[in-house]
Each structure stands twice: as structure tokens, then as C-alpha cells.
Amino acid sequence: MIIIDYKDTRPIYEQIVDKFKTLILHGALQPDEQMPSVRNLAMELSINPNTIQKAYAELERQGFIYTVKGRGNFVSGDGKLVEERKCECIQKILELAKEVLEIGMTKIELIREIEQLQV
Amino acid sequence: MIIIDYKDTRPIYEQIVDKFKTLILHGALQPDEQMPSVRNLAMELSINPNTIQKAYAELERQGFIYTVKGRGNFVSGDGKLVEERKCECIQKILELAKEVLEIGMTKIELIREIEQLQV
């Protein structure tokens, strides 16, 4: 389910955060579904429980999961998440679009690229 | 010309690399124009020459500048640079676009955002 890429220069905990964010946003993990326990996931990935703990703390801070002491971590049911993620993405897209237009691409060309995108 | 942002979490040498890439791609630095010397720029920015050296080495690796021993570093005259950078940007844009479409945005909405972009 989660795969760590050791060639990736980003920290492991950050990769884990991103992976879960994607799974949650895509609905692969349903609201109130239980997350793997810190110890289990650490065993499965052969990394230290503290690294998972750090990833889960970050996911909770960002509102993707909530914690019940003694029971586990669960996926947040908050529908705002998708909307917020959309905003993030669009902002990044517009930044990159701005750059690419500044160095000579036309809006027409850029839009054509997006139109051809298969989803 | 170059400003270091100490609030930025990225390494200093990386900020310098990016700044010069932008200047070169936008034509603010012309092909074969001489770059500031390692020692001069280090003095100007009040940082260590080795940090500038690292930034210049990276710029050379990416083909943005070339080095003449004993004379200095110069902006590469290779016209492919802009084209390559465009490809990089578009690839990132398409990745983000894919994600945002997967979580419920429509192509129409996305394209409208780009159309409204002021450049």
C-alpha cells in the first residue's frame, strides 16, 4: 500500500504523509476508516515507529486524520479537504503557467496541452 | 541583483541557482556575459565562497553556464535551455492538472483559471 522510495531526496515521513493524502483524497481510504497502527506500519515498512508517528502527527495537523488515544488513528470525514487540496494544486499550476508564459509559450499552446490530457 | 531569503527553508546555494536560472531564461543575463566572480559575489552576499562555488557547479552541470579556468564563469549561449525549461514546467503542470482533475475539478474550470491569468 505504501512504498518508500529511497532514491527520493525527500524525508521518509514526508513521503508517507503525501501517500496517505493521495489515498484519502482519492477515496481509497474512507472517512472514519482506521489507519494502520504506528507499530504495524513501521514493521511493515521496516522503519522506526517514531517516523510513522511523525507522519501521523503531520497528517493530523493538516486535518486528514484524527486520533483516539488507545484506539488508533482514523481518516477524517471532513469534506473540506478535497477543496483545500484543489486550491493548493491550482495555485501551483498558475505559478508554473506564469513562468512558462513569461519565457515564450502562448496561452493557446498551454491550454491545448491540458485539453489533450487523459484522465 | 541576487537576494537571499533566510526565511526560505531551501539551501542558500539552491536559491542562488534558481535566481540565476530565472535571470538567464528571461534574458536578463545574455549569452557569453560574464557571471560575478565566486569571491566577489560571496563578499557581496556576505556568505562563503564555497557556497557560491557549489551553486555555480550546479549551474554548469545543468548547462546554464560554462567555466573558463582563470577567466571566470560565463552564461551559456545554448538556445535549448529555454525549450528544456518549458518542458520541465509543462510536465509539472500536467502532473498537477491530472491530480486536480482526478479529485473532481473539470477541464473547463481549470482552463478558465489559466485564461484569466495575467502575464
Added chain:
DNA sequence: TTAAGTGTACCATCACAAATAGTACAGTTA
């Protein structure tokens, strides 16, 4: 030829963050 300016190549050191290792404690559930 010499002096001053270039880039390059080291090495040692410090600072910081990521990650590991281990322990202990508190809450929940069967």
C-alpha cells in the same frame, strides 16, 4: 616577469534535521 584576479580542490568544523533505538506511560478492548 610579476601581481592580481580568476576557478578548483581540498580538509576540518559546526549546525541542524532526519532517522534510529530504546524506554516508559496512559488509554482501550477483549
Added chain:
DNA sequence: TAACTGTACTATTTGTGATGGTACACTTAA
């Protein structure tokens, strides 16, 4: 009670960014 959860803490290792300093080779201009 036993076995599972999360949490908190400390110590340690590792890697990278950055600094400080030295030395060397090349180019240019006086």
C-alpha cells in the same frame, strides 16, 4: 489481566548545508 492502541521523552547516528581556511593552476594586465 493481557494485548493492543497512541504519546512522550532522551540519546545517538547519519547526512547535508554552510563556514573557514589553505593551496594550487590558469589568465590577464601592469
